[in-house]
Amino acid sequence: MALKTTAEALYNRNHILESFERAVDTDDMQEREKLLTFVVVGGGATGVELAGALAEMRRFVLRKDYPDLDVDKMRIILVDGKDRLLYSFKPKSSREAEEYLRYRGVELKQKTRVLGYENEVLRLSNEEIPTANVFWTAGVIANSMGGFSSDMYGHGNRLIIDEFNRVGGYKNVFALGDTALMKQKDWPDGHPQVAQPAMQQADNCADNILAMEDGEALKPFKYHDRGSMATIGRNHAVVETKGLVFGGFLGWLVWLVIHLMNIVGFKNRLLIFIDWVWSYFTHNSNLRIVVRPLIKGDRLYRLMKAQEQIREQKYKKTDNS
Ligand SMILES: Cc1cc2nc3c(=O)[nH]c(=O)nc-3n(C[C@H](O)[C@H](O)[C@H](O)COP(=O)(O)OP(=O)(O)OC[C@H]3O[C@@H](n4cnc5c(N)ncnc54)[C@H](O)[C@@H]3O)c2cc1C
Incomplete structure (x- = not known):
């Protein structure tokens, strides 16, 4: 399972919950073990946040919502x-995240x-793990587009700009954000694939398009x-900014405030804050x-189909009479 789009996030949430549901249902111990093993691949910010969130789920949700599960x-x-x-962070932050x-287990x-x-x-390179849940957070590859030759792309399929x-x-022709690769003196491998470079490039590009129109x-x-x-769990995050490296509860508060302030619209901000x-x-x-559309094999799907048939037969009988 990947974790990039909203649809993927919804799919993942369903999958996690369904794994718990199926684990409660089965008497097969090996199957239950597989359903309750969650592997996150990739120890960057996304992987660390996801592993931390799963650990919090085990701590609070599983215990409460699935009392039958150990x-x-x-x-x-x-x-x-x-x-x-957190390889792109300072070693101190990496240590804090690992510890x-x-x-949290x-x-x-x-x-x-x-x-x-x-x-x-x-x-894995040194063992095999039976599991029904594998999350891929080990990097993204940009979509390519017809019309550009292969030498126009750099690593990660990013367009060289x-x-x-x-x-x-x-x-x-411009490329910005995750899909673009601009090698600069301080950034020989390009800028990090996070929101800030994308937003700053967008501002710069918009200014330059206006400048082009004005001949400047x-x-x-x-x-x-x-x-x-990066958040690591409830009450815990690591923050690196302007030469400062800190974490713990303070880091977590800073993470919350900055993410809240970046949500579009006062109403959304307020609702999310309350939530x-x-x-x-x-x-x-x-x-x-x-939440997902019914799939043919689902018990509920079969039940609905059976009800439909009963209804049809009933109407047929009424029509005939
Ligand atoms: C799980 C996760 C957590 C993250 N957390 C953070 C975070 O906390 N802080 C942070 O700064 N960054 C975070 N990032 C990274 C951040 O989301 C990206 O760096 C940022 O969205 C890049 O912006 P972008 O506009 O370049 O690309 P995107 O936001 O990916 O937008 C690209 C758009 O182009 C569309 N598109 C793609 N191909 C085509 C096509 N052929 N034709 C038309 N449209 C197309 C896509 O549908 C998408 O809407 C996270 C990323 C992930 C996956």
Whole structure:
């Protein structure tokens, strides 16, 4: 399971909840073990946040919503190829994330590569893990587009752009954000694939398009790094900004405030704030429902079909009479 679009996030939520439901239903111990093993692949900010969130789910949700399940049977494993988590952060933040996740019972498998996943068995470089839940957070690959030759793409399938966000020497074709790769002195591998470079490039590009219309000189893009943050769990985050590196509860508060302020619209901000406060104190999220169209094999689907048939037969009888 990937974690990029809203649809994928909904799919993942359904999948997690369904794994719990199926684990309660089965008497097969091996099957239950598989359903209760959650593996996150990739120890960047997304992987760390997801593993932390699953650990909080085990702590608060599983215990409450599935009293028949033995919480200790739920395994959360974070697999990463590097020797430290949050590799783009400072080592202090990596250490903090590793210590906190271990403290919350997340099994860390570092310097370990995933080789494949088949028949609900995840193959690692040094072992195999039976699991029904594998989340891929080990990086994104940009979509390519016809019309650009392969030498116009750099690593991660990102379009190589110049300092004015222009692609392949064209004057009027631009690429921005995750899909673009601008190598600069301070950023020899391009800018990080996070929101800030995308937003700053958009501002720069818009100004330059207006400047082009007015026949003025273009302004080269300069990235203002405002820092990085990642939540590791309830009350815990790491923050790096302007030379400061801190974490714990303060980091978590800073994370909350900054993310809240970036939500569009006062009404949304207020509603999300109320929702967060409610969830924080009650551990009760109204999102714990499985929402998806019915699938042919579902029990409910079969039940509905059976009811439809009964209804049809009934109407046929009435018509005939
Ligand atoms: C789980 C997760 C958590 C993240 N958390 C953070 C965070 O906390 N802070 C942070 O700064 N960043 C975070 N990021 C990264 C951040 O979301 C991206 O860096 C940012 O969205 C990049 O903006 P963008 O406009 O370049 O691309 P996107 O936001 O991905 O937008 C690209 C758009 O282009 C559309 N598109 C793609 N191909 C085509 C096509 N061929 N034709 C038409 N449309 C197309 C896509 O549907 C999409 O709407 C996170 C990413 C993920 C996956």
